[in-house]
Amino acid sequence: MERDPFVVVGGDAAGLSAASKFRRETNRDVVVFERGQWVSYAHCGLPYFVEGSVDRLTDLLSLSPSDIAERGIDLRRGHEVVAVDPAARTVTVDAGDERFDQPYSELLVATGARATTGDFDASLDGVFTIHGLDSAAALDAYLTAPDAYDPARLGDGPVDEARVTHNAALDPPTRAAIVGGGYVGVEMAEALTARGVAVHLFQRSGHVLQPFGAAVAERVEPHLTERGVTVHTDATVDRLVGDERIEAIVADGERFPVELAVLGVGVRPNTAVLDGTGVARGPNGAIRTDAYGRTSLPAVHAAGDVATARHAVTGTETWIPLGLTANRAGRAVGATVAGDPTPVGDVAGTAVVKAFEMECGRVGIVDEAAAADAGFDPVSETITAGSRSGYYPGGDETTVTLVADRTTGRVLGGAIAGRDRAAIRVDTLATAIEADLTVAELERLDLAYAPPFSPVWDPVLVAAKVVTGKL
Amino acid sequence: MERDPFVVVGGDAAGLSAASKFRRETNRDVVVFERGQWVSYAHCGLPYFVEGSVDRLTDLLSLSPSDIAERGIDLRRGHEVVAVDPAARTVTVDAGDERFDQPYSELLVATGARATTGDFDASLDGVFTIHGLDSAAALDAYLTAPDAYDPARLGDGPVDEARVTHNAALDPPTRAAIVGGGYVGVEMAEALTARGVAVHLFQRSGHVLQPFGAAVAERVEPHLTERGVTVHTDATVDRLVGDERIEAIVADGERFPVELAVLGVGVRPNTAVLDGTGVARGPNGAIRTDAYGRTSLPAVHAAGDVATARHAVTGTETWIPLGLTANRAGRAVGATVAGDPTPVGDVAGTAVVKAFEMECGRVGIVDEAAAADAGFDPVSETITAGSRSGYYPGGDETTVTLVADRTTGRVLGGAIAGRDRAAIRVDTLATAIEADLTVAELERLDLAYAPPFSPVWDPVLVAAKVVTGKL
Numbered sequence: 001m002e003r004d005p006f007v008v009v010g011g012d013a014a015g016l017s018a019a020s021k022f023r024r025e026t027n028r029d030v031v032v033f034e035r036g037q038w039v040s041y042a043h044c045g046l047p048y049f050v051e052g053s054v055d056r057l058t059d060l061l062s063l064s065p066s067d068i069a070e071r072g073i074d075l076r077r078g079h080e081v082v083a084v085d086p087a088a089r090t091v092t093v094d095a096g097d098e099r100f101d102q103p104y105s106e107l108l109v110a111t112g113a114r115a116t117t118g119d120f121d122a123s124l125d126g127v128f129t130i131h132g133l134d135s136a137a138a139l140d141a142y143l144t145a146p147d148a149y150d151p152a153r154l155g156d157g158p159v160d161e162a163r164v165t166h167n168a169a170l171d172p173p174t175r176a177a178i179v180g181g182g183y184v185g186v187e188m189a190e191a192l193t194a195r196g197v198a199v200h201l202f203q204r205s206g207h208v209l210q211p212f213g214a215a216v217a218e219r220v221e222p223h224l225t226e227r228g229v230t231v232h233t234d235a236t237v238d239r240l241v242g243d244e245r246i247e248a249i250v251a252d253g254e255r256f257p258v259e260l261a262v263l264g265v266g267v268r269p270n271t272a273v274l275d276g277t278g279v280a281r282g283p284n285g286a287i288r289t290d291a292y293g294r295t296s297l298p299a300v301h302a303a304g305d306v307a308t309a310r311h312a313v314t315g316t317e318t319w320i321p322l323g324l325t326a327n328r329a330g331r332a333v334g335a336t337v338a339g340d341p342t343p344v345g346d347v348a349g350t351a352v353v354k355a356f357e358m359e360c361g362r363v364g365i366v367d368e369a370a371a372a373d374a375g376f377d378p379v380s381e382t383i384t385a386g387s388r389s390g391y392y393p394g395g396d397e398t399t400v401t402l403v404a405d406r407t408t409g410r411v412l413g414g415a416i417a418g419r420d421r422a423a424i425r426v427d428t429l430a431t432a433i434e435a436d437l438t439v440a441e442l443e444r445l446d447l448a449y450a451p452p453f454s455p456v457w458d459p460v461l462v463a464a465k466v467v468t469g470k471l
Numbered sequence: 472m473e474r475d476p477f478v479v480v481g482g483d484a485a486g487l488s489a490a491s492k493f494r495r496e497t498n499r500d501v502v503v504f505e506r507g508q509w510v511s512y513a514h515c516g517l518p519y520f521v522e523g524s525v526d527r528l529t530d531l532l533s534l535s536p537s538d539i540a541e542r543g544i545d546l547r548r549g550h551e552v553v554a555v556d557p558a559a560r561t562v563t564v565d566a567g568d569e570r571f572d573q574p575y576s577e578l579l580v581a582t583g584a585r586a587t588t589g590d591f592d593a594s595l596d597g598v599f600t601i602h603g604l605d606s607a608a609a610l611d612a613y614l615t616a617p618d619a620y621d622p623a624r625l626g627d628g629p630v631d632e633a634r635v636t637h638n639a640a641l642d643p644p645t646r647a648a649i650v651g652g653g654y655v656g657v658e659m660a661e662a663l664t665a666r667g668v669a670v671h672l673f674q675r676s677g678h679v680l681q682p683f684g685a686a687v688a689e690r691v692e693p694h695l696t697e698r699g700v701t702v703h704t705d706a707t708v709d710r711l712v713g714d715e716r717i718e719a720i721v722a723d724g725e726r727f728p729v730e731l732a733v734l735g736v737g738v739r740p741n742t743a744v745l746d747g748t749g750v751a752r753g754p755n756g757a758i759r760t761d762a763y764g765r766t767s768l769p770a771v772h773a774a775g776d777v778a779t780a781r782h783a784v785t786g787t788e789t790w791i792p793l794g795l796t797a798n799r800a801g802r803a804v805g806a807t808v809a810g811d812p813t814p815v816g817d818v819a820g821t822a823v824v825k826a827f828e829m830e831c832g833r834v835g836i837v838d839e840a841a842a843a844d845a846g847f848d849p850v851s852e853t854i855t856a857g858s859r860s861g862y863y864p865g866g867d868e869t870t871v872t873l874v875a876d877r878t879t880g881r882v883l884g885g886a887i888a889g890r891d892r893a894a895i896r897v898d899t900l901a902t903a904i905e906a907d908l909t910v911a912e913l914e915r916l917d918l919a920y921a922p923p924f925s926p927v928w929d930p931v932l933v934a935a936k937v938v939t940g941k942l
Binding site for chain 2: 013042044045048053054059060312322323324325327328343345346347348349350351352353354359361363389390391392393421423424425426427428430431432434435436437441444445446447448449450451452453454456457458460461
């Protein structure tokens with residue numbers, strides 16, 4: 001008898017990576033239910049579409065529906081899975097005009113995460129979160145003068161046309177507030193500046209890019225200012241003001257007139273599909289998974305932004321929703337379900353972000369207090385060193401924060417900022433961290449040296465030397 | 472009684488790193504004998520001085536003699552050590568006008584390497600090796616029209632003025648031959664092109680940049696051609712033709728009229744100082760050293776381009792003269808002699824080179840035959856992948872060759888080429904190799920992803936996926 005299909009809930013990074021890998025390994029059936037119309041899009045590309053450096057919205061799609069069909073994946077868009085019955089091994093699917101139960105042999109929940117709006121009224125015109133192609137399309141339309149809007153920007157995809165049309169008809173903003181100085185906030189500051197909008201960036205804590213540490217922020221904040229962004233740190237945004245359309249933002253009692261607010265205040269895992277199943281949860285309510293992406297429910301996997309993962313440094317459960325690890329976890333689950341048990345891999349919290357010309361990277365545990373909480377005895381140093389030999393033109397000071405454990409010497413985390421090939425250097429640290437290298441071993445690595453690319457002692461090695469000297 | 476000083480032979484990377492580290496750790500005496508006048512210069516910067524992207528010759532100095540004096544190092548320039556008596560623990564020093572014996576408590580031989588000229592007559596005007604500041608100064612003078620030469624190019628250093636004056640008086644060349652397509656050859660092709668000289672590059676084997684493998688060369692060679700360099704591979708240079716000044720080069724029987732020839736045909740360790748001591752030798756006659764830089768002679772260390780080192784992949788003795796490992800080995804010997812035993816570290820053969828816009832890197836064992844010779848069962852794959860998300864502008868195809876051992880899965884080596892941040896990505900592979908990661912572990916690394924810097928799957932990860940699939 002034919003086995004029931006492998007059912008995947010969610011048609012983005014983790015879900016389609018799983019379905020694709022599964023189909024490469026087996027000819028069994030896989031069904032992907034996606035509640036929306038868009039599938040397989042690059043979330044991280046949204047700011048660059050808004051900025052205008054990506055021509056068409058559909059350029060952000062990795063796979064078209066026909067690519068997906070060619071892979072033998074049964075993709076059902078506009079199909080929302082509203083319930084899971086782990087005992088019966090069925091999901092209940094709401095397809096709009098019908099509702100049905102779909103049996104599964106194995107299930108993958110890959111429903112991702114959603115942008116939150118905090119306590120703010122996100123229903124006003126001119127208020128956006130950056131999540132999903134429709135929000136980017138709407139914001140792009142809003143930023144464009146009504147007589148200048150070109151629908152060719154959308155490409156040929158299932159865009160929410162009513163929302164685009166509505167926003168395209170409004171007068172474009174000249175002033176914007178960005179609430180939240182994380183990746184999205186910083187990337188949107190660059191994007192909106194490129195679109196000619198004056199930007200105020202509000203960050204609740206003491207510095208932007210909190211997970212990158214203070215030293216990176218000390219490079220980024222003056223650079224944002226230099227490029228015309230007004231940065232407010234230790235700032236509490238009280239409310240958004242407006243009737244139909246946003247008119248102002250009030251922060252610490254001060255009123256800033258704006259016609260645009262972008263909310264980058266956080267994301268939450270989309271776990272509702274498993275409500276009522278008693279599935280085990282981890283940090284932030286994310287679905288708890290093991291080394292193979294298995295949940296506490298039989299034959300139910302979770303992967304990507306909805307799921308927890310093991311942290312490479314602490315070995316404990318964590319929730320860090322990012323693109324590569326979502327793709328990888330999905331791919332691993334696809335292989336596992338197909339019969340080739342494949343670990344999803346640890347997450348090291350590696351992240352890189354561009355802020356105008358400034359490149360920033362971070363990995364592992366950068367914050368000393370967090371390292372102490374995890375049971376380490378952290379030693380942290382920040383250095384600056386040239387990105388190239390001093391005599392070679394075009395280099396830039398590169399700032400490196402390196403954190404190690406005093407007891408074992410192990411590298412725990414690091415962060416990097418600079419204008420010249422700085423971000424990609426975090427990969428050296430990510431590799432060292434996942435390989436459990438000590439800082440003395442890091443110091444002795446035979447890294448690249450040539451005047452146009454690195455001084456004799458790469459900034460990463462300089463940091464390692466200084467931290468080794470403190471142990 | 473005062474101990475005899477720590478004596479260092481050679482005042483460049485390894486020697487001065489050793490002396491500096493020694494003085495930071497102890498107040499004992501250190502004497503550095505340098506036979507020439509230049510100390511502490513950046514050999515790797517010479518092509519960029521010739522190119523004109525470095526303003527003054529003395530910009531290539533890391534430390535001035537007064538910096539060195541401030542560190543408490545007794546530097547004696549123009550002092551050649553002509554013999555070592557390991558039994559008596561003395562060196563014989565020829566200071567030009569006097570010759571004396573200097574006792575030592577410990578000795579470091581850091582005499583570096585020299586460029587060879589093969590069978591070619593390097594005494595003709597217009598024939599250069601790129602080794603030492605004087606050769607770069609002379610070539611720069613030769614490249615400049617007599618009435619345009621500005622001695623300010625030299626800065627304020629102990630340059631060989633007669634050689635510069637002689638070359639500055641000659642008509643500048645319009646056509647050049649570079650013999651040897653290694654790093655120096657490729658870098659000089661770029662430098663001479665920038666100086667308006669038409670370049671023929673002759674490489675004896677089938678492709679340029681031999682240690683980087685064929686796939687890198689397949690990117691570099693067309694790029695050199697595109698930039699106006701004529702590349703001759705599988706080419707044997709028969710002889711240089713000329714009376715006083717070079718007039719032509721003959722390769723495979725064909726005559727190429729040139730006014731300049733740059734010889735980049737290899738380097739040899741400067742071991743003569745230990746002739747007659749019976750010191751043990753390794754590959755290429757380099758001085759054999761152990762994990763702490765000790766030679767077979769009591770109290771005699773060697774470091775840098777004159778010494779062997781342990782290869783990170785094979786664990787066997789090798790001779791790979793490069794800048795970082797010379798600096799590091801010297802520094803480690805300085806610490807060890809000061810009383811803090813410090814391993815010199817392995818070498819992984821990490822190298823990066825810029826060829827116009829093309830960035831290339833390599834590490835470990837790239838050549839399958841060499842891997843087999845070292846006892847591995849190599850699996851090698853070459854892939855190309857984007858350096859950025861496909862929709863983000865400014866990226867370039869990045870070529871990655873990855874070599875792993877079929878039996879253990881261990882990463883053995885890799886090479887990279889591309890125009891967008893390609894070279895520095897080799898550090899990821901260097902770290903993985905020195906940490907003994909398998910290719911499956913490499914594939915699961917949490918590396919950086921953001922559209923401006925890397926696609927979801929970095930080219931290194933794509934290569935790891937493909938090689939893992941072949942194991």
